[in-house]
Amino acid sequence: MYAAAFDYHRPSTIDEAIALLARHGDEAKVLAGGHSLIPAMKLRLARPSVVVDIARIASLSEIRDAGGRIAVGALATHQSVESSALLKSKCPLLAEVAATIGDVQVRNKGTIGGSLAHADPAADYPAAIVALDAEIEVAGPKGRRTIRAADFFVGLLETALAPDEIITEIRVPATPQSVAYEKTSQKASGFALTGVAVVVDGQAARIGITGVATKAYRATAAEQALGAGRTAETIAAAASHAADGVDPLNDIHASSAFRAHLAQVNTRRALERAFSRV
Amino acid sequence: MKLPLATSIAADRARVFAALVDPQTLQRAIPGCESLTETAPGEYAATLKVGVAGLKGSYKGKTTVSHQQPPDSLFLSFEGRGAPGFVRGSAWLALAAEGDGTKITGEADVVVGGLIASVGSRLIEAAAKKLSDDFFRQLAKVLTDQTADAR
Numbered sequence: 001m002y003a004a005a006f007d008y009h010r011p012s013t014i015d016e017a018i019a020l021l022a023r024h025g026d027e028a029k030v031l032a033g034g035h036s037l038i039p040a041m042k043l044r045l046a047r048p049s050v051v052v053d054i055a056r057i058a059s060l061s062e063i064r065d066a067g068g069r070i071a072v073g074a075l076a077t078h079q080s081v082e083s084s085a086l087l088k089s090k091c092p093l094l095a096e097v098a099a100t101i102g103d104v105q106v107r108n109k110g111t112i113g114g115s116l117a118h119a120d121p122a123a124d125y126p127a128a129i130v131a132l133d134a135e136i137e138v139a140g141p142k143g144r145r146t147i148r149a150a151d152f153f154v155g156l157l158e159t160a161l162a163p164d165e166i167i168t169e170i171r172v173p174a175t176p177q178s179v180a181y182e183k184t185s186q187k188a189s190g191f192a193l194t195g196v197a198v199v200v201d202g203q204a205a206r207i208g209i210t211g212v213a214t215k216a217y218r219a220t221a222a223e224q225a226l227g228a229g230r231t232a233e234t235i236a237a238a239a240s241h242a243a244d245g246v247d248p249l250n251d252i253h254a255s256s257a258f259r260a261h262l263a264q265v266n267t268r269r270a271l272e273r274a275f276s277r278v
Numbered sequence: 279m280k281l282p283l284a285t286s287i288a289a290d291r292a293r294v295f296a297a298l299v300d301p302q303t304l305q306r307a308i309p310g311c312e313s314l315t316e317t318a319p320g321e322y323a324a325t326l327k328v329g330v331a332g333l334k335g336s337y338k339g340k341t342t343v344s345h346q347q348p349p350d351s352l353f354l355s356f357e358g359r360g361a362p363g364f365v366r367g368s369a370w371l372a373l374a375a376e377g378d379g380t381k382i383t384g385e386a387d388v389v390v391g392g393l394i395a396s397v398g399s400r401l402i403e404a405a406a407k408k409l410s411d412d413f414f415r416q417l418a419k420v421l422t423d424q425t426a427d428a429r
Contacts, residue, residue: 044393046333251399
């Protein structure tokens with residue numbers, strides 16, 4: 001089906017894009033890679049009257065070393081994140097997660113900023129973003145601000161991003177190579193029924209889980225149960241707390257109980273693999 | 279799909295019950311409700327613009343409240359139709375005194391069909407849960423605002 005009629009704008013700077021959003025408010029949607037918005041528009045589940053295409057804002061697709069952190073431009077495609085030598089050496093989790101998203105076409109067009117702004121509960125990146133405690137920088141009419149990963153995801157398809165703000169970059173910390181992403185995907189779409197991202201840094205392990213609840217979360221109960229333990233038994237015992245305190249989603253692809261089970265299994269596998277890389 | 283409903287509201291049962299059958303309160307509490315009019319006793323016609331985040335659709339619908347046993351319980355049935363598909367369902371609500379407030383429990387049985395069901399199945403249950411949570415939160419707010427105004 002064709003999308004409903006809309007006005008199309010293609011600003012060449014962030015300021016122009018923000019001015020357009022400020023003018024059109026709720027009626028406007030930002031178009032980046034278009035791999036969530038365009039299908040929704042063609043099915044007429046989304047009918048924005050104004051589309052602000054930011055894909056030509058060149059400054060937004062760079063991946064660079066930013067003094068201890070790595071700054072990933074919002075328009076970096078999943079493919080460029082997956083193949084970035086800088087990320088592979090300094091923050092391998094993000095590259096590993098990007099490589100599991102959708103299929104080749106999706107990875108060539110979809111962007112990290114678009115994925116985060118859309119906040120699909122089954123998207124892959126959010127697991128890594130919360131496990132890495134990343135910072136999301138956004139620009140709006142009042143200037144720029146930084147949102148911490150823990151505050152960014154608010155609920156189902158909802159973020160702390162205001163309608164007139166645009167994500168400009170995502171800053172992730174440098175980590176050791178001891179990371180892992182374990183995912184069980186829905187076969188047709190590649191979306192995560194459950195995806196578990198683990199970062200082992202020194203004594204601490206951080207666990208981020210997507211696909212299970214309406215938003216990605218840190219599995220703090222499992223992290224605490226693990227403590228400094230490294231044996232197969234402690235890992236398995238800690239993983240059994242992966243879905244503690246969450247209300248797992250239920251849909252035709254997986255029941256709540258199955259999702260909670262997958263969270264535990266994938267947490268155990270991700271912890272084992274991350275520790276094997278220490 | 280069946281959705282369990284449970285919420286607590288800081289207002290007595292008589293007021294909560296009255297709110298649940300008052301068109302003005304309902305219009306303020308129902309997420310995305312643009313208009314709501316009583317067409318016959320216990321029957322309401324509504325237009326809604328509802329959804330989650332950017333995925334919103336317009337629906338026209340009607341709701342009937344029956345088996346009213348103030349202030350203990352009521353039965354709602356509803357149906358709505360719009361470009362993205364249709365929604366119909368029913369819900370029992372039971373009101374119990376909880377201190378000075380009211381505890382509402384019940385279960386909704388919701389059927390979603392059409393385009394939204396075939397392509398949005400992954401998110402429908404989570405969206406329905408969010409909308410029912412939003413409704414009860416807003417209902418509680420309307421009632422507590424009225425209490426504050428009365429003082």
